[in-house]
Amino acid sequence: MIYPVILAGGSGTRLWPMSRELYPKQFLKLNGTSTLLQQTVERLEGLELEEPLLICNEEHRFIAAEQMRQSGHLGHNIILEPVGRNTAPAIALAAMTAAKKNPDAIILVLAADHVVKSTPAFQQAVRNALPLAEQGALVTFGIVPQGPETGYGYIQRGDKKGEKAFQVAQFVEKPNLELAKQYVADGGYYWNSGMFVFKAARYLDELKRLRPDIHAACERAMAEVGADLDFIRVNEQEFSACPAESVDYAVMELTDSAVVVPMDAGWSDVGSWTALWEVADKDEAGNANQGDVISHNSQDNLIFAENALVTTVGVKDLVIVQTKDAVLVADKNDVQSVKDIVQLIRGNARxxxxxxREVYRPWGKYDSIDNGQRYQVKRITVKPGEKLSVQMHHHRAEHWIVVSGTAKVTIGETTQLLTEDQSVYIPLGHIHALENPGKIPLELIEVQSGSYLGEDDIVRFKDVYGRV
Structure with a gap:
């Protein structure tokens, strides 16, 4: 039995303003109609595999669950990390989960935020790796380099291990440009993809031998597993005590069982806006556009327009990203500095x-369309059959106006149904609840007024999503 393990715990800043801490790049539609996470799942179709195990951050659980539901692969298969501890512990949690299901389980470890342009080439590399994993090898996939890339680590191949694989000679840190050129000219080096396949028990044995502290902490965390909707919760205290380490440093660079299988599938980890431009479809002028974009006398740009028209005249080698609440304009050759902008934003308490501006919740989403010193206006969407928590606010009152659908509103002991063009007032301090009993999405406008309008002014009394 082969279990795909999808690592979706990242919360990077290099693709800001599309990527945010609470909505990182694996959940974004960056190069098509599916998100990167959904593309990772779709890439597995045609291989004989079990349902995937997804590992994600606690704060991202409802976004991840919704996207897995949309892909048709949601079913008590999301392992929640209470804190990030890098890839070695994350893979250990998945390996222990898979080994419990089947002692001979093989796990295929993938990242949720990679782009792979050729699914057939990806699947063939997986097929080439599986016999080696069955024999006890710890297999990693080495990407055939397309050029002297300095943003990736490299894997040097050693002796052949069958027709389609090589013993790993060494892992090499990210090189400078001259060294990267030497690696590419040599022909015996691959980009380090961060994808693996091995027996779950074999990985755990090597982790226990090489990093017994990580293995023991993960064992303790898995000794007290709790079920919560479609989530698997580990012991927070024990996992928080686990050392943070990558699988490369903890196991792959130390084991004598590491094998590399080459993969030439149009792979990218989409680690920057420039990397996304390189793998994106482009027009005849080299522009990669998404959204409502008009370009004139412009070339080799990457332009994202989320909800407004973006136009360019006479510009070259730019990254322009427009979202509902931010705009980025950057030189395509200096996109690594985007993380510095994020630090400035964080430092300014923004x-x-x-x-x-648009925030997803397990019951739907809300969009903060306007705000002032003592008011805020939100557009709220509640999915059919879903309900918000029974709650109360200390510092604000709320007005709800139904735009479409049916709202079931409870204020204190009184419950009423509201339809289009009807409204209700919730006074400050009153316990209330909102539910969509209908078959279509409920859309309403919420006007908040009061001395404090933060999201932490919510006292929950009852919640079907376990947030009390």
């Missing part, structure tokens, strides 16, 4: 680094 919120644009953390979340979007």
């Amino acid at each position: 919120s644009e680094h953390k979340l979007h």
Whole structure:
């Protein structure tokens, strides 16, 4: 039995303003109609595999669950990391979960935020690796380099291990440009993809031998597993005590069982806006556009327009990203400095680094369309059959106006149904709840007024999503 393990715990800043701490790049539609996470799942179709195990951050659980539901692969298969501890512990949690299901389980470890342009080439590399994993090898996939890339680590191949694989000679840190050119000219080096396949028990044995502290901490964390909707919760205290380490440093660079299988599938880790431009479809002028974009006398640009028209005249080699609450204009050759902008935003006590104007919740989403010193206006969408928590606010009152659908509103002991063009007032301090009993999405406008309008002014009394 082969279990795909999808690592979706990242919360990087290099693709800001599309990527935010609470909505990182694996959940974004960057190069098509599916998100990077959904593309990772779709890439597995045609291989004989079990349902995937997804590992994600606690704060991202409802976004991950919704996207897995949309892909048709949601079913108590999301392992929650209470804190990030890098890839070695994350893979250990998945390996222990898979080994419990089947002692001979093989796990295929993938990242949720990579782009792979050729699914057939990807699947063939997986097929080439599986016999080696069955024999006890710890297999990693080495990407055939397309040029002297300095943003990736490299794997040097050693002796052949069958027709399609090589013993790993060494892992090499990210090189400078001259060294990267030498690696590419040599022909015996691959980009380090961060994808693996091995027996779950074999990985755990090597982790226990090489890093017994990580293995023991993960064992303790898995000794007390709790079920919560479609989530698997590990012991927070024990996992928080686990050392943070990558699988490369903890196991792959130390084991004598590491094998590399070459993969030439149009792979990218989309680690920057420039990397995304390189793998994106482009027009005849080299522009990669998404959204409502008009370009004139412009070339080799990457332009994202989320909800407004973006136009360019006479520009070259730019990254232009427009979202509902931020705009980025950057030189395509200096996109690594985007992380510095994020640090400045964080340092100025702003919120644009953390979340979007539109925020997803397990019951739907809300969009903060306007705000002032003592008011805020939100557009709220509640999915059919879903409900918000029974709650109360200390510092604000709320007006709800139904735009479409049916709202079931409870204020204190009174429950009423509201339809289009009807409204209700929730006074400050009153316990209330909102539910969509209908078959279509409920859309309403919420006007908040009061002395404090933060999201932490919510006292929950009852919640079907376990947030009390």
